[in-house]
Amino acid sequence: MTATDRDARLDALVDRLPDGMVVTDPDIIEGYRRDRAADPDAGVPLAVVRPTTTEHVRIALRWANEHTIAVVPRGAGTGLSGGASAVEGGIVLTTERMRALAVDPVTRTATVGPGLLNAEVKAAVAEHGLWYPPDPSSFEICSIGGNAATNAGGLCCVKYGMTTDYVLGLEVVLADGTAIRLGGPRLKDSAGLSLTKLFVGSEGTLGVITEVTVRLIPPQPPRSTIVATFESVDAATEAVLAIVREMRPAMLEFMDRTSIRAVESVLNMGLDTTAGALLIAQSDSPGDDRARETTRMTELFTAGGASEVFATDDPADGESFTAARRFAIPAMEKIGPLLLEDVGVPLPALPTLIDGIEQIAERHAVTCAVIAHAGDGNTHPLIVHDPTDPEQTARAQRAFGDIMDLAISLGGTITGEHGVGRLKKAWLPDQVGEDVMELSRRIKSALDPSGILNPGAVL
Numbered sequence: 063m064t065a066t067d068r069d070a071r072l073d074a075l076v077d078r079l080p081d082g083m084v085v086t087d088p089d090i091i092e093g094y095r096r097d098r099a100a101d102p103d104a105g106v107p108l109a110v111v112r113p114t115t116t117e118h119v120r121i122a123l124r125w126a127n128e129h130t131i132a133v134v135p136r137g138a139g140t141g142l143s144g145g146a147s148a149v150e151g152g153i154v155l156t157t158e159r160m161r162a163l164a165v166d167p168v169t170r171t172a173t174v175g176p177g178l179l180n181a182e183v184k185a186a187v188a189e190h191g192l193w194y195p196p197d198p199s200s201f202e203i204c205s206i207g208g209n210a211a212t213n214a215g216g217l218c219c220v221k222y223g224m225t226t227d228y229v230l231g232l233e234v235v236l237a238d239g240t241a242i243r244l245g246g247p248r249l250k251d252s253a254g255l256s257l258t259k260l261f262v263g264s265e266g267t268l269g270v271i272t273e274v275t276v277r278l279i280p281p282q283p284p285r286s287t288i289v290a291t292f293e294s295v296d297a298a299t300e301a302v303l304a305i306v307r308e309m310r311p312a313m314l315e316f317m318d319r320t321s322i323r324a325v326e327s328v329l330n331m332g333l334d335t336t337a338g339a340l341l342i343a344q345s346d347s348p349g350d351d352r353a354r355e356t357t358r359m360t361e362l363f364t365a366g367g368a369s370e371v372f373a374t375d376d377p378a379d380g381e382s383f384t385a386a387r388r389f390a391i392p393a394m395e396k397i398g399p400l401l402l403e404d405v406g407v408p409l410p411a412l413p414t415l416i417d418g419i420e421q422i423a424e425r426h427a428v429t430c431a432v433i434a435h436a437g438d439g440n441t442h443p444l445i446v447h448d449p450t451d452p453e454q455t456a457r458a459q460r461a462f463g464d465i466m467d468l469a470i471s472l473g474g475t476i477t478g479e480h481g482v483g484r485l486k487k488a489w490l491p492d493q494v495g496e497d498v499m500e501l502s503r504r505i506k507s508a509l510d511p512s513g514i515l516n517p518g519a520v521l
């Protein structure tokens with residue numbers, strides 16, 4: 063395509079949308095080329111399109127379909143798997159300006175524009191005495207559209223479930239510009255195929271989510287927090303199994319020594335940097351059950367060999383430990399760029415997975431911290447590497463691959479919550495099998511026959 067052809071095509075889109083909605087300034091475009099995975103292979107898009115209504119999204123997709131131009135949907139760009147990497151010569155369609163919000167306290171639902179941040183939704187529904195539970199660590203910077211598109215998880219999933227458990231309805235614009243409504247503010251609905259769920263976690267490959275209706279629940283009861291340090295990772299992971307065997311904590315998080323040290327070096331909050339691992343657990347059970355669970359978790363940690371156990375009912379103290387855990391990724395990013403894993407296994411295999419990750423890091427001589435939503439069996443090995451050093455990067459990439467192979471061999475998954483994106487795509491067939499890949503490709507081509515939606519991601 064010549065530059066003139068390209069300009070003529072883009073002019074056709076500029077003409078159909080309000081002034082300023084199609085951005086071609088290279089400096090601005092640069093800021094939309096990558097998500098937090100910092101994919102080195104991200105392309106340079108023709109333009110960034112910033113719609114404010116569903117109709118604008120329809121216009122952009124009709125135009126892209128007419129000219130067979132790739133469209134990469136984008137929320138807040140906090141993704142960790144390269145799902146929002148720009149495609150050369152395509153457009154990035156960001157939903158960040160679609161920020162409508164309506165809360166219905168009677169049905170206990172909120173209907174939300176995809177561009178609202180998770181934290182904004184939580185705050186808005188709290189004004190109605192309601193709670194939207196899904197809580198990725200990035201909740202202050204990621205969008206609800208991105209959460210739905212990746213089926214985001216978080217810290218309270220162990221008790222309260224993932225984004226998909228709260229999505230009751232979606233409005234989606236398909237590749238040909240058709241807008242469809244799926245589900246809605248109905249707490250029960252068995253009509254037809256479960257198409258709403260098909261789009262949750264579809265990572266921008268099947269349609270652009272332009273509205274999300276989410277289920278809300280009464281506010282979370284007060285929480286107690288128990289923090290335990292262990293000399294060895296094995297003792298900590300065995301303590302995780304001891305707890306989930308008996309109860310459903312409201313949070314059960316793991317940090318290894320490398321991540322504890324990275325967080326402590328920035329936050330200076332007095333974490334024990336000699337510990338091999340740290341667990342943070344919470345109980346929010348009603349009435350006396352909270353105290354009972356707190357006591358029992360303390361007993362189980364102690365019996366499991368914890369060197370120190372600290373329990374508190376003070377919400378501010380509890381939040382400071384939770385914030386420390388949330389800060390682990392930014393703290394490790396200060397050491398160097400990360401290859402970020404998201405592997406998960408059935409819970410009994412958690413100790414084997416974390417042991418195996420340590421061995422892989424040693425074998426490839428890479429620095430790798432491990433944090434985990436341990437109560438879900440979902441771990442985030444964070445491999446530090448220097449992208450300007452090809453030999454080190456190659457070692458980091460081999461470790462990255464070996465960790466996914468290990469998770470698959472343990473009956474696990476290559477991604478518990480971040481999505482496949484571009485970085486984990488090569489391992490998807492090994493996890494799901496060729497028959498499932500073929501079925502997925504048939505669904506993709508039925509909805510997006512020209513393959514314009516997020517090409518190169520997932521499939």
Ligand SMILES: Cc1cc2nc3c(=O)[nH]c(=O)nc-3n(C[C@H](O)[C@H](O)[C@H](O)COP(=O)(O)OP(=O)(O)OC[C@H]3O[C@@H](n4cnc5c(N)ncnc54)[C@H](O)[C@@H]3O)c2cc1C
Nearest residue numbers: 137138139140141145198199205207208211214215266271
């Ligand atoms: C410090 C840090 C901590 C994190 N912790 C967690 C965590 O605990 N749990 C977790 O699950 N994730 C976590 N993440 C990852 C990330 O925040 C989530 O994946 C989040 O859901 C991405 O939302 P986003 O708005 O930034 O989406 P983006 O990064 O912009 O996009 C993510 C994917 O969704 C697609 N997409 C975005 N919006 C739409 C739309 N409207 N329609 C269709 N497709 C769309 C994109 O094409 C892309 O494939 C973390 C990230 C960081 C930086």
